[in-house]
Amino acid sequence: MTASDISDKHRFLAQGNVYLPHIMIIEKIIEETPGVKTFHFNFKDEQIRDEFTFESGQFGEYSVFGVGEAPFCISSSPTRGDHLEFTLQRVGKVTNALHRLGVGAEIGFRGPYGNSFPIDLLQGKNLIFVGGGIGLAPLRSLIWNVLDNRDKYGDVQIIYGARSPADLCFRYDLDAWGDDKTVDVITTVDRQESRVQSPVSRVEAGNSRLQSQESRVGAGDSRLQTADSRLLREGFVPQVLEQVAPSAENAMAIVCGPPIMIRFTFPVLGKLGFTPEQMITTLEKRMKCGIGKCGRCNIGDIYVCRDGPVFTYAQIKRFISSEH
Amino acid sequence: MGIKKIAKKDIGNLLHQWGKDYTILVPSTEGDTALTVHGSRFTVHGLWDGSDVNLDWHRNTVKPPKSNFLPPMEEMFRFQKGKEGHSIELPQEERRQLIFGIRPCDARSLRLLDMIFTDVYQDPYYLPKRNSAVLVGLVCLRPYDSCFCTSLGISPGGSDDVDLLLTDIGDEFLIEEISDKGKRLMELTAGLEDATEDDITKASEAKEKAYGKVTRKIDTQHLKDKLLSSFEDETYWEKVAAKCIGCGICTFLCPTCYCFDITDEKVKKQGARFRCWDSCAFSLYTKMPMENPREEKWQRVRQKVCHKFEFYPMSFDVIACTGCGRCIRLCPVNWDICQTLEGIRDRGGDHQ
């Protein structure tokens, strides 16, 4: 780490103290799925509001005062908007407390922490984004970043899956990307809620967009009457990836999702000819400090908060089979 | 460099003098174990005369000095919700501390902790305490059987990690200046005598003898690589961890363990955020909604050992153990780090 990197990291400290949160105001709340919400939020202090910058892939420590802190990635893109966004699944104490908040409520935020997606490495390449469930949150920041600098990148393909149609996050983004002729979006669910057909079996290899009506789920689910439903497939993300079979040539794959999806996706990419250096992912470990001090997020000598959360498969290969 | 001395009976006066500028922490016995005692009893109430400072006892304390820089529980800030929203208030700066009678191993442990608390981000709680503190070291004349500091480049007979160093030479302590900070303190200290040649000779003899009294050894050569290659050996680690009851004592009382948790307390509209000692000996420490990378006890024991002898060396080029022996003598089931490390060496050898 060079001196300039270090001073850069110290730019946004509250009162010079790395553990002090900035006070943030929630400006908007979007219910993504029954258990997942996206919050648009902003600094209360206008000066830092103007100065604050971050990179796609970085995270922050968010707090509800009196309840506690938890890490979430910044799900918005640094290229868009005058506010920040984070998206979180309700799983426990802090996430429940956050989900109970309304527009106008105050939360604490410190960050940005961690490294980021290697933009330099990605430029000029064909990009394959592979996401599962809420794993689209960090990917989404990067995807918008890429699309806002579209001419700097090659083909863009997005393969996104969720457990069921109701679990798909960021439908408005999936729609927008689907409408973008320069982007290839493939959406899949592990299981359709009402089983009409098995669209996967009907897809011709190479045809990533499924036009047919059959993939549409029964009338019961109004959520699916959006543009992305015309693309909805059935099958696990790694399987769909294998069918879609993107070329590894001049390509990079960026994979974010539940650990199990990640574990099954790497071998598929390997089969398709991707080297470990061409596969990028984010790791998730339990975190408290977010800055390499509290000790808990390590795998071997790597602290995910300090050295990650973005890694190439080459960097973490040795840890994937047996977790540290 | 002036070498001074002070009569043991005058230690109380010396501490009184220093107590005007510092909070004094002294080792003191309770039962038959030395505890580090906060000197505020005399600075605040003027009652204590320094008579129960127990330096003759020559045994190291149970609680390591990290507790004075990374307290078991520390308020990070307070918050309050008012009409204008939340406000945050930092705690008052504390008085500088003088740690009296710190052993060479423990002084080294603070050096090791400095590495983590200055790594990329400066820790705003640990560092001010650490930078303002004075360490008055004491040559360790009666190491425990469980001590193995000499295998880790530490000598019970000397230290570069303290500001002043005391050596017991009978009825007196020899006082040496080790750092600039120590030198400045000495200049401001009244009532010290110059040491004689004879005193200095006596002190050197005592120091040399001290070195020989540490008989327990570990072999650190290639240890990092052996640990690296033992990582997947579940059978070995299960055997090592078998008797551990996962109480966490070895980590709480290890002078180089620093893991902490961050947690909030709130009553009505005000509260505080705290950091508290935590431990890799507990499975909750790493538990996540979908999985836990260290669900099994053997994985946690492995983490404790590898952190000190493999990961710390990879990050900072130094082993994060001082050989103080606390984890050996204070473990309720006699778990022994030296045996584990010995086993690692054998595993990599003919026995494999």
Ligand SMILES: Cc1cc2nc3c(=O)[nH]c(=O)nc-3n(C[C@H](O)[C@H](O)[C@H](O)COP(=O)(O)OP(=O)(O)OC[C@H]3O[C@@H](n4cnc5c(N)ncnc54)[C@H](O)[C@@H]3O)c2cc1C
């Ligand atoms: C770098 C990083 C980025 C993340 N980004 C997102 C995101 O964008 N969206 C999202 O929904 N989640 C994200 N997470 C996971 C999120 O941090 C946890 O779900 C959250 O901390 C749970 O807090 P809680 O208080 O609600 O849970 P708790 O009440 O503490 O516990 C509920 C469950 O969550 C586990 N857990 C608690 N704290 C953590 C933690 N810090 N990390 C992981 N698991 C934990 C507990 O062991 C338990 O199983 C991210 C985690 C990391 C490390």
Ligand code: SF4
């Ligand atoms: S003190 Fe002993 S029993 Fe307790 S966690 Fe450490 S090794 Fe295990």
Ligand code: SF4
């Ligand atoms: S691991 Fe044991 S011997 Fe080493 S510093 Fe910690 S308590 Fe002391």
Ligand code: FES
């Ligand atoms: S979260 Fe504290 S060390 Fe990584």
